[in-house]
Amino acid sequence: MFPPFACCSDGDHGRDSMRRHQERKLRMLRFWRDGVERQxxxxxxxxxxxEQQMQRDESAASN
Known part of the structure; x- marks a missing residue:
């Protein structure tokens, strides 16, 4: 009547579900890392x- 829940499924199917979850999490973490690296x-x-502007302004002020 109802589809089986992940916690009640057989061992192989549960491992597949865990693997898919880990792969999604890895993709999400890599996406976040890429965003942080861009920032x-x-x-x-x-x-x-x-810093370049400050150095330029310093040298212009000393002339």
Whole structure:
């Protein structure tokens, strides 16, 4: 009448379900990591640009 729940299924089917869950979790974590890496690259570039501007302004002020 009702489909079997994951906790009540046979061993092989449960392992397959666990494996699919782990693969989905891995894809999600990689997606999050990629987003964080993009944000870090943007912050690093902004810091570098600001440092260059500050150095340029320092050298212009000393002339």
């Amino acid at each position: 870090l690259a943007a912050v690093t570039a902004a810091i570098s640009t600001l």
